[in-house]
Amino acid sequence: MGIGATPFHLLPPAIQQSLHRYQAVSDLHDTEAVIRAAKELAHAEGGLDGVDSFNEYWLPLEAEVRRALGIPGPQPSDLPAFQQKSIMKNYFQKAGISPIPGQVAQSFTDVETFIEKYGYPVIVKPDKGVGAGGAVRIGDDTELKRFQQTFRPGHLLEKFITGTIQTFDGLTDWEGRVVFAASLEYSRGVAEVVSKDEDIFYFVQREIPPDLVSAGTAIVAAYGLKARFFHFEFIRAEGGKLYPLEVNMRPPGYPTLDLFNFAHDCNLYRGWAEMIQKGYAPPFPPPAYYACYIARKRHIGYAHSHEEILKRLSDRLILHAETIPLFRAAMGDEHYIIRTPNYEEMLELALFTQKRLIL
Secondary structure (H helix, E strand, O other), X not given: OEEEOOOHHHOOHXXXXXXXXXXXXOOOOOXXXXXXXXXXXXXXXOOOOOOOOOXXXXXXXXXXXXXXXXXXXOOHHHHHHHHEHHHHHHHHHHOOOOOOOEEEEOOHHHHHHHHHHHOOOEEEXXXXXXXXXXXXXXXXXXXXXXHHOOOOOOEEEEEOOOEEEEEEEEEEXXXXXXXXXXXXXXXXXXXXXXXXXXXXXXXXXXOOOHHHHHHHHHHHHXXXXXXXXXXXXXEEEOOOOEEEEEEEOOOOOOOHHHHHXXXXXXXXXXXXXXXXXXXXXXXXXXXXXXXXEEEEOOOOOEOOOHHHHHHHHHHXXXXXEEOOHHHHHHHOOEEEEEEEOOHHXXXXXXXXXXXXXXX
16 A cells, blocks of 8 residues: 555556555645555555554654554654664664764864864764765864864764665565675765765675674664664774764665666565565575666766676676766766676776776
8 A cells, every 4th residue: 555645546557556556745844644545555555564664754743643653664753763863873782882982062162172082073963964964074174164064063073984875775574684785885975975986886796704694683683673674784994994974774876776676686676575464474585696777967078978888798798777856966867787696807897988088
């Protein structure tokens, strides 16, 4: 069953055919209207067992619907631990993992004191927010004075760590067991991609580093996650040490679940549905491929044309598409998705696609 702001007749046919019942509301931001729609569905079907959106933006709405209808799962009181990076650090410690040193700055004096203690560079980012949105790197006194002009209380200060972004992603069953796990690695940080208008590629690792499995599983247990997708972000410092960055209690964003499906030759959507319905998940095969998302931006001069790329990627290419406008700052104006069992080939194809034109 579904609730949405789109009239039923305007939904894509595949979605129409997948829905037993549907309630349209004029605006999903009208929480009371959504709750009324949920109650109507519950009355028609004899109750609701769960509610999910798979979307960070709608987590508060999900929680309000659960509270209003007495549905198990994350409630409004749980959301600060899901969405505030400062509180996440408490759960990292509960999991036995040392977080990056940080604190919430309530005054500019807090910023100066933090820098005196940890030195440059530091990163300042919204305590509540997704990924690297709104993050500012302060590397010297000049950048500190510039930041003072825009300072607002409530931002999180952290010691800046240089390294590689890796993730621990997966799905838990009703008992909180991790029944699917995967890991991504990024060519560069999303903050850098957005602030410098760069391109990015990222890929599904065929083998998850053991320390990443251990840390990710411990965080799942610390939060007590049940019957949920999750997406945890870490940074592996240049010396190899792993630091947790943040948790996201929903699937990784556009279009990463498809990358997992391509890498594992599985159907995570069906697997999730079977787990929700039956209480247990089907066995998921291990990854047979490196699945890689390669972005290109139109303002960047590339050495190879689209036609040359299609020829070079050949049968390794799964998909080429225009990126949805909402995601273009981080995910490129267009993207290519490839898969190959060989790491060196995956890397070579990604670098070929993004090779810059040198004049």
